[in-house]
Amino acid sequence: VKGLEGRYEYWEKKLQGALLFLPDKPEETVESTLRSLWCTACGHPVSAQKALGLTSLPALDPLAEEKLASLVEQRVQGKPLAHLTGRQSFLGLELMSGDQALIPRKETEILARTAMEILARVAAEVDHPLVIDVCTGCGNIALALACNVQGARVFGCDLSADAVSLAGRNAELLGMAGRVVFRTGDFLAPFETGDFLGTVSMITCNPPYISSAKVEVMDKEISGFEPRLAFDGGPLGVRLLVRLLTEAPRFLVHGGWLCFEVGAGQGAVMAKRVERTGHFDSVQTVADASGTPRVVIARRAQT
Numbered sequence: 507v508k509g510l511e512g513r514y515e516y517w518e519k520k521l522q523g524a525l526l527f528l529p530d531k532p533e534e535t536v537e538s539t540l541r542s543l544w545c546t547a548c549g550h551p552v553s554a555q556k557a558l559g560l561t562s563l564p565a566l567d568p569l570a571e572e573k574l575a576s577l578v579e580q581r582v583q584g585k586p587l588a589h590l591t592g593r594q595s596f597l598g599l600e601l602m603s604g605d606q607a608l609i610p611r612k613e614t615e616i617l618a619r620t621a622m623e624i625l626a627r628v629a630a631e632v633d634h635p636l637v638i639d640v641c642t643g644c645g646n647i648a649l650a651l652a653c654n655v656q657g658a659r660v661f662g663c664d665l666s667a668d669a670v671s672l673a674g675r676n677a678e679l680l681g682m683a684g685r686v687v688f689r690t691g692d693f694l695a696p697f698e699t700g701d702f703l704g705t706v707s708m709i710t711c712n713p714p715y716i717s718s719a720k721v722e723v724m725d726k727e728i729s730g731f732e733p734r735l736a737f738d739g740g741p742l743g744v745r746l747l748v749r750l751l752t753e754a755p756r757f758l759v760h761g762g763w764l765c766f767e768v769g770a771g772q773g774a775v776m777a778k779r780v781e782r783t784g785h786f787d788s789v790q791t792v793a794d795a796s797g798t799p800r801v802v803i804a805r806r807a808q809t
């Protein structure tokens with residue numbers, strides 16, 4: 507920030523102590539917040555993650571500084587950073603973000619990375635493997651898979667037409683509109699056709715998995731700005747997870763993979779439930795850095 511030290515320090519001081527950082531957005535700090543708001547004010551919106559990697563910041567003219575003051579104020583009042591910048595980074599992809607869909611979380615990169623590794627192995631053996639990302643939101647997982655695994659044919663779907671519209675715009679932004687198709691509908695209903703039944707190599711899903719009671723007491727920065735549909739998993743939080751175990755087997759080819767995210771504390775129970783369906787083998791969990799299982803993977807049994 508050479509030459510801009512005075513103004514940078516001024517705004518840094520304004521933010522210090524005025525911001526509350528949520529644990530599910532570990533990439534947000536005073537530095538990444540100020541850098542991304544600064545760039546946004548100058549007409550070059552970037553995510554917190556991308557802002558940290560920039561070697562210089564644009565010059566801040568008086569008009570841009572007025573804009574920065576307004577952005578800082580809105581952030582201090584609790585508006586999510588990704589809604590102010592309109593950007594969120596996911597596995598290195600710079601995506602558009604807004605109130606149409608959940609802001610992709612860093613923790614979901616565990617699911618996307620795990621799915622990517624498995625899909626790369628599948629793609630080495632199967633031509634153009636078919637993938638469905640159900641509950642796709644802004645399309646982050648579907649797009650990460652399509653961008654990183656050559657040849658994969660990726661579909662995403664969501665009950666929210668607003669989320670699907672944002673996902674489509676993200677596909678265009680990344681130049682992936684021809685490779686990833688997004689559909690609107692309830693869970694796997696948009697794929698109830700012969701093309702998909704028994705032919706899908708991988709289903710990924712980051713469903714709503716928070717109990718309705720917990721949704722009521724979520725931090726205002728989340729509940730006040732992000733869609734409730736993205737969080738509310740019913741009275742026990744597992745309504746969509748249970749549907750996934752029941753509905754996914756019909757779509758998966760034998761040997762195909764189911765990969766899904768679970769809430770902290772749900773991993774062991776959900777892995778057991780997957781085993782008990784009798785439709786899967788190789789059931790495993792993947793843990794986060796603290797050792798908490800956050801992803802379940804399972805292979806569609808041959809029989």
Ligand SMILES: C[S@@+](CC[C@H](N)C(=O)[O-])C[C@H]1O[C@@H](n2cnc3c(N)ncnc32)[C@H](O)[C@@H]1O
Pocket residue numbers: 607608609610611614640641642643644645646647663664665666669691692693694712713714715735736737746
């Ligand atoms: C936790 S968010 C995940 C969004 C995105 N995949 C991500 O990882 O950031 C859950 C998503 O499920 C969608 N959803 C909720 N109920 C659904 C249903 N019955 N059928 C399809 N999608 C649903 C919500 O609209 C929301 O986009």
